[in-house]
Amino acid sequence: MALHQFAPTHYFTTIGSHTPVLRIADGDTVVTTTVDARGGDASNEQITERGNPMTGPFYVEGAEPGDTLVVKLEKLRPNRLHGWTGKMVAPNIVDPSYVRSLPWPTEEGKSLAIWEVDNDAGTVTLIEPADTKLGRFTLPLAPMVGCFGVAPARGEAISTATSAQHGGNMDYRGFVEGVTVYFPVLVEGALFHIGDGHAVQGDGEIVGTGVEISFDVQFTVHVQKGKQIYWPRGENADYIFTVGNARPLDQCVQHATTEMIRWLQSDYGLDAVGAHLLLGQTVEYDLGNVFDPAFTMVCKVPKRVLPKI
Amino acid sequence: MALHQFAPTHYFTTIGSHTPVLRIADGDTVVTTTVDARGGDASNEQITERGNPMTGPFYVEGAEPGDTLVVKLEKLRPNRLHGWTGKMVAPNIVDPSYVRSLPWPTEEGKSLAIWEVDNDAGTVTLIEPADTKLGRFTLPLAPMVGCFGVAPARGEAISTATSAQHGGNMDYRGFVEGVTVYFPVLVEGALFHIGDGHAVQGDGEIVGTGVEISFDVQFTVHVQKGKQIYWPRGENADYIFTVGNARPLDQCVQHATTEMIRWLQSDYGLDAVGAHLLLGQTVEYDLGNVFDPAFTMVCKVPKRVLPKI
Amino acid sequence: MALHQFAPTHYFTTIGSHTPVLRIADGDTVVTTTVDARGGDASNEQITERGNPMTGPFYVEGAEPGDTLVVKLEKLRPNRLHGWTGKMVAPNIVDPSYVRSLPWPTEEGKSLAIWEVDNDAGTVTLIEPADTKLGRFTLPLAPMVGCFGVAPARGEAISTATSAQHGGNMDYRGFVEGVTVYFPVLVEGALFHIGDGHAVQGDGEIVGTGVEISFDVQFTVHVQKGKQIYWPRGENADYIFTVGNARPLDQCVQHATTEMIRWLQSDYGLDAVGAHLLLGQTVEYDLGNVFDPAFTMVCKVPKRVLPKI
């Protein structure tokens, strides 16, 4: 149960079987940092290429294919003052005939907005452009991690632009401090990667970004031996949830719901009919992202309706 | 501002330009009843054919194409003791390879579950099947209307199985008492239909039903002259929202988001860039249904972030 | 086996249970005309509202729900000199980010191209705009019917903009002279409608039109009593085929393939495994339309590989 302070020196824009940057044991905690989606660090300098650079991978001893990696997100904290966002809803989010009416930026340099992030006040404030009707628009700080996961099987190295069964760029705003996430282990050591912090984000990441910013992060890992899952799962104070990553959203729903049915039957003692009846009248779905190459839908069941185990 | 007590004598399983059952004026209130999705009334007798039979249509004087019909849902109350649901998640909601593993009913008569609805206690309780691990599973009562809307243009009569710009079978659990709904008026008199009450429902209507039950309903209508909208909209204490009905869900997102962008700019004084920046970091999406021929996604913006007008 | 000369006096822009314009018997032949998609007749005058106006419906005596209506397309012939097309691929057919780059028309009146149709020469020639690099671009005449079908069940009246199990606006360029088409009978008398002729069309109807033109048509109907099908089917000299109408295209493939599996087993004496093995290595798919509210995919099996019956 060691505590590792890890200062990254290089980053990856794929999630894959890269040489581990650190070996950690079941129960260990890692304190580290992540750069923003364009490679900007805590001093807002670009130190690596853009495209959701990942900190890691972390090799978790004892983790083997067929196990589950448990990652407790203990700290997700912006570590600088300014973040940035897109300024326009992505073309695929509106009716095709409306695409021409979008507020396309007229100059390249002006395609991003700048937001001020105040950890103490717990706020995120739009500061540029200053001339919209929104003015200095302020939102509550709600830091979340956009892209994280484990190495896929068979030597695949999957772009951090997208997501799949290994996790990846899910851009789900439910991945906040305090959440426990479960990943299927697909290679020896699991090879956990993390990055792409957002100070806040709307559902769907429809402008292609949250408020993109570098993070201080802390997480603790556990290995559930012989516990096989197929898609990322998670748990917070109020819900258990499963994550489906695919296109179209209909297929995300299929993946996430199938995974939840399995979970209810394997871990909550429900027979099949009971699981279906429960889901039918209590399930909730969140939209992760509808922007990346693979979209994300999340299937949630409130803990208050789950059978006590 | 008359109050009409209306007792239906016949029902329609399409939403279309049927002969109106009642003519009402802007500001009038209607108190009436709806049968359940299989035509069952308050005494649980089937009095009309199944398939979401509609009460109405109500002709609203003065409403013309290009106007908006405002419907305030003032009362949505189950009026009998028992409702019913499907027992199995629909095949299109799970991975195709998992369909065989669903708990297919072995006898026809056993395909439905029965739930007891207690208006006073505010509960919905599973009573049959009694032999699942759920036992007598109780949920909070949360009545909502599954199918309602206005006649489509050009003589179309659209099945109450599905939905489109006119509304219809959206099966969105946000359509509860207290919500104000806006429909585009597409024919003279708007021709408002309502039915398909659910005592409670999970997101997506994934077992193909909520707790299906007959309702006492009360609603008040208004006409916004010359106000053109393209998709149903709604408003509750905390949110404004727009509804997109289509397949796949990706297209629902497009319809609903486009409609919201229009709304923010026309009614909330936002310039285009401001509207996009606001949406990007604050939008929320709800899943209406992912079961009917057309699916439903809802695009929501919290009122607390809207500019004061 | 009467031959009916029918001159239409009015048209419908929905396919539904409208009052029949003519009652015909099993084996009868109808000779009639259709107007183009904007209601233009043989003299290129607009005589009815736009939106794929239908000639019909024709009531076929003896046809009842659960039967199949057989329609032999015997003549599909443009009956005037000029047709028209869209000039731009529809926004939903290109990448969302490319929509802005489409050649949007700058003036309303210029959104259509004009083509000259020469029945004798068997050619279709672009005449306006005259200033593209294509010049007077000539294609072989290949007349097909865009929209036809039978009334849907339960009083639905479905817009001729779209399609479903009853047929409708499939815009499949395989519906040419000589083809036999099968529709599920859904109401008494079947109520056959036909219209929306194209002098030629590319796959997908990607500019939103074929070369739209009025037609002289002749067809002969038969009723197959007690023969139940679920989606339109067809047959030409070389293929049997089934038609799926839905969104996205993936679902069209599901509908059409399922219908073909049924057909191979019920009519061609194939066991299930045989049907699947045959399909796997010989099936062909055509893209009907990818423009209308419902898209169309066609599943084809070459007659040369079918077991002799």
Add this chain to the structure above:
Amino acid sequence: MALHQFAPTHYFTTIGSHTPVLRIADGDTVVTTTVDARGGDASNEQITERGNPMTGPFYVEGAEPGDTLVVKLEKLRPNRLHGWTGKMVAPNIVDPSYVRSLPWPTEEGKSLAIWEVDNDAGTVTLIEPADTKLGRFTLPLAPMVGCFGVAPARGEAISTATSAQHGGNMDYRGFVEGVTVYFPVLVEGALFHIGDGHAVQGDGEIVGTGVEISFDVQFTVHVQKGKQIYWPRGENADYIFTVGNARPLDQCVQHATTEMIRWLQSDYGLDAVGAHLLLGQTVEYDLGNVFDPAFTMVCKVPKRVLPKI
């Protein structure tokens, strides 16, 4: 313009920046072999792990990102007597409610069918199972390559189960001998991979396989310097075509059509309106696969309608 005889000693189940097995020059020809989708070689022995193992990668000197790699498929020839196929249409190809009715294999070992491939006679004949109504069903031999392409950018290594802009597992039956294929070069040397031969295949690869078999292959490469394309393109005697790989099929259509519009304008001297008018009335689409994680649609324009350049 060397001719390389290359005997592979190992294979990859991802397409990525692996160490090249051979360096070749612009204009060079390679004669080599591929194993079948389960790693079976010319003597039908499994010599490598299953999952579309690739021969290569071949490093093409001078090829850099921003160039186009031209691959002429000169020989694609089964090199053994027996191939195999799936026996059942995949669950995602039929209506979800029909999945239960599929002929699911009752024993694991019986999930494959065996076909005899006769190069001299030019036939493929079903030999096992022998007890279907098809009997010894014979088809014309039509060898095609299922999976081939170039290494993706930024260190990605993409599973040979799927496809994207780099090519990959497109399973399009138009990739036959004599076809010239164009790939966007995404890394230095292009790194061309090839494998997954099919003796014959239906559209869509709907049973999850063609007649899977090992191949003798010969191809010649060229580099088009400074010629940037975005998706695979191809050319045969009668057509030019572009390939879109994604889900759902609708998105494949978008990718392929957008690429074709670019091609018509850049290489065939067409103005935008001319390109759109041409496509609208002459385009054809083929269905590549509708089985793999990414589906494939092909957009074709007949050479006979192209402007002479």
